Amino acid sequence: MQTVLIVEDEQDLAELLAFHLEKEGYRTEVACDGIKGLEAARSILPDLILLDLMLPGLLGTEVCKLLKKSEATQRIPVIMLTAKGEEIDKVVGFEVGAEDYVVKPFSTRELLLRVKAVLRRSAGEPSEGPVITVGPLSIDTERHQVTINGVEIGFTTTEFKLLHTLVKRLGRVQSRDVLLRDVWGYNFVEDTRTVDTHVTRLRTKMGEAGELIKTVRGFGYKMETDQR
Amino acid sequence: MQTVLIVEDEQDLAELLAFHLEKEGYRTEVACDGIKGLEAARSILPDLILLDLMLPGLLGTEVCKLLKKSEATQRIPVIMLTAKGEEIDKVVGFEVGAEDYVVKPFSTRELLLRVKAVLRRSAGEPSEGPVITVGPLSIDTERHQVTINGVEIGFTTTEFKLLHTLVKRLGRVQSRDVLLRDVWGYNFVEDTRTVDTHVTRLRTKMGEAGELIKTVRGFGYKMETDQR
DNA sequence: CTGTTTTGTGAAGAAATCGTTACAGCGAGG
DNA sequence: CCTCGCTGTAACGATTTCTTCACAAAACAG
Structure with missing residues (x-):
């Protein structure tokens, strides 16, 4: 059985999340602020963390960064919960290293789908560091830098986010809908x-x-894996 | 055939929804206030409920909570219809356990898509992982890749969906009608x-x-199970 | 065996999707 | 207030893909 840690200060929401997740067969833990969240993450080592962006004590982004710095918690996937208008760019741009994010208000359905997807995936793949490389392409998520065959190329914000999303989901087809939602934030x-x-x-x-x-005609786009 | 219960006090809107849903092949029932909605839900046990938030008599949120309390109606997915500005921020759907929500004014198309998405999920094809294998055939829905004996084969959109549908329902005969509906979306x-x-x-x-x-002459097609 | 119904198949016109370019609105920075 | 770079939309072909149609082949019933 897999454990999900919920770090969220609104008690109602936290409980609801816990309820739904448990209904789906996950074990849950709740922490109500950033510090406690961090501690909880370190002690129980959950399989996934749902992390609110606006937290008392320690911002979600900070918590996430700290988690990614420590060896023990580095590999735990994080899904960020953000309210619309909050600095999604940073989360998406991945200075923070979250696996995915969901914009409030979100539907149960959507969140559960994402939780499942992330967990299924993290079973196999190691979560990547700040630099991702595919063939001649290398993208540094912390510096917002992209190089191809060692040559740096300038991308605009949107372009970078798009590229990053595709690379992050290497090999998996992303529909235009998904891209519009995850890169552009359109609902x-x-x-x-x-x-x-x-x-x-x-x-x-x-x-x-x-x-x-x-x-991928009729479906969307995907980043080719370089193995061939 | 699946039934959708519409709980909405604005008659025009209710009729419009009913019309479109029926056009898409669903059976519909309409209730015009919270109490009647609750009764209807309990007696006809629909496959999905569209629930207005602002209802005379009993608020949509209350109706939803009550539905979720009762064993019989607990599992019926609910899509909330909310007007803009109504306390969506409180994650309306969430506190009450709705599956999804739509903000008014919404496009018919959007609503229909969500209805389909929710029903498809709850009608539950067994939630398969991303890769399905039958004998020499292996199809990866995330990557949109099909291999036969390890060799990748290119399929077009419709071909892929058709193959996927057949494989998903391994061994069960699918009539042309069913295939047209599920693969092509024809009604x-x-x-x-x-x-x-x-x-x-x-x-x-x-x-x-x-x-x-x-x-299967006279009936349709099926994917053979590989045991023989 | 024969007539009838159902399915397989190839070709061609119809339709949908995608790549690309051009352009206008917007906002940041001078 | 102006300029410049970024973005989203629209438009136009170019392809790819889908559907229809006609006929051949196969299955079936009697």
């Missing part, structure tokens, strides 16, 4: 070519490495 | 050879493994 959109346009821009800037981004 | 169709054509293409691309797809 619901019908039919836009925005993603396509940005992919084109990415590919152009990436030169040859642009071919790493593969179109 | 009412008469006599089309589209499915046949696609099955042919699947078989061709699959080579020897194509024999795994069996024709």
Whole structure:
């Protein structure tokens, strides 16, 4: 059985989360501020942490950074809970190293899906460090720097986030919907070519490495694994 | 056929929703206030409830809480309809255990998509992992990849969905109607050879493994279990 | 064995998706 | 107030993919 640590100061919400997660068969622990969250994480070593961004005592982002610094807790995946308008950019840009994030108010369904997805994944793959490399492409999430064959390339914020999201989910197809939600923060959109346009821009800037981004017709895009 | 209960006091909206849902092939029931909604839910046990937040008589949140308390209705998913500005911030759906929520004014399309998503999930194909294997055939839904004896084969969107559906329901015959509904999203169709054509293409691309797809004359197609 | 129904299949027109370019709005920084 | 860079949208082909249709093949019933 897997354990989920919930770090959230609104008691109601924390309880609800715990309720739903337990209904799905997870064991849960709750901590109501940043410090306690950190302590709890270190002592019980949960399989996943749901971390509120706005916390009394110690901000969620700080907690997350600290977790990622320590050997013991480094590999525990973190899903950030953010209110709309809070500095999602930082979380997404991944100066913080969270696996995923969800914007409040969110639906039970969505959160549970993400929890499941993250847990399923973390079973196999090691969670990566601050620098991710795919073939000739290397992206440093802390510095917001991308190099291809050692040459640094300038990307805009949106481009970087898009690229990062694709790389982070290496090999897995991301639908336009998902990308719009995770990169752009749109909650619901019908039919836009925005993603396509940005992919084109990415590919152009990436030169040859642009071919790493593969179109999956009818579904979305994915970053090619370099193994071949 | 699945039933959706609509609990909404604005008659116009309720009718509009009912109309669209029926067009999509669902049966609908309408209740115009909280009390009646609760009664209806208990007597007809719908597969899904669309629940307005602001209801005369009994607030939507209360209705939802009560539903979740009772054994019989506990598992019925609820989608909350909330007006903008209503205390969504309190994560309306959450405190009360709703599966999802939609903010008014919403597009019909959006609502329908959510309804489908929720129902699909609760109708529960066994929540399979990302990779399914049958004999020499292996399909990875996350990567959108199919391999036969280790060799990757390219499938188009529809082909992939069709194959996935057949594999998901291993050994069970799927009628053309069902396939058209689940793969193509068509609701009412008469006599089309589209499915046949696609099955042919699947078989061709699959080579020897194509024999795994069996024709059940007069009924439809099924994916053979590999034991023999 | 024969007639009838159902399924397989190839080709061609119809439709959908995607890549790309151009452009206008917006905001930051001078 | 102006300029410049970033973004999202629209538009237009170019392809790819889907659907339909016609006919062949196979299964079935009597």
